[in-house]
Amino acid sequence: MANTIYIRFGDAGSTDRNSFPASSWNRDQWSFGGQLRWNILSIYLSIYLSIYLSIAGAAALIVESARRFYDTRIYSGIYCKITPEMIENETNKDASVSRISARTGLLTEFVEFLENSMPEMITVLISVVGILAIIATLNINVFFCLPFTTRPHCSYLYHNWKTQL
Numbered sequence: 001m002a003n004t005i006y007i008r009f010g011d012a013g014s015t016d017r018n019s020f021p022a023s024s025w026n027r028d029q030w031s032f033g034g035q036l037r038w039n040i041l042s043i044y045l046s047i048y049l050s051i052y053l054s055i056a057g058a059a060a061l062i063v064e065s066a067r068r069f070y071d072t073r074i075y076s077g078i079y080c081k082i083t084p085e086m087i088e089n090e091t092n093k094d095a096s097v098s099r100i101s102a103r104t105g106l107l108t109e110f111v112e113f114l115e116n117s118m119p120e121m122i123t124v125l126i127s128v129v130g131i132l133a134i135i136a137t138l139n140i141n142v143f144f145c146l147p148f149t150t151r152p153h154c155s156y157l158y159h160n161w162k163t164q165l
Contacts, residue, residue: 075111075115078114086107087100132146
């Protein structure tokens with residue numbers, strides 16, 4: 001141990017728990033060659049990530065375009081199939097023209113809801129689940145604290161509980 005060099009952190013009077021032997025370092029990581037390897041690795045990693053994200057973005061664009069292309073046709077087909085049946089059923093029940101017109105308008109609004117709002121709601125739901133998964137992956141304690149932080153009285157109880165620890 002006579003040849004061991006200690007690097008100290010803090011003031012001169014600090015204890016040995018703040019020092020560690022320099023011989024345990026991987027000296028190559030501090031050399032120019034080691035730094036060059038890390039720089040090349042980070043360049044390869046950034047190229048890989050940019051290609052991966054470009055492919056993911058292009059795939060999302062293609063899927064979204066195909067969905068919008070077919071959604072319009074599918075929902076207009078649903079509307080064209082259901083509306084005549086509904087008008088025929090209401091006519092057989094001797095419903096007034098205004099009632100048939102109102103129900104046809106409601107059917108139009110329902111189909112527009114399915115076409116326009118439902119995909120957005122599904123996207124938001126997937127985003128919220130993804131955000132919760134990311135938070136749970138990064139810090140599970142923060143994930144379990146989320147219900148407490150959304151309600152003021154629960155937040156107060158949580159902070160009082162934390163101060164008692």
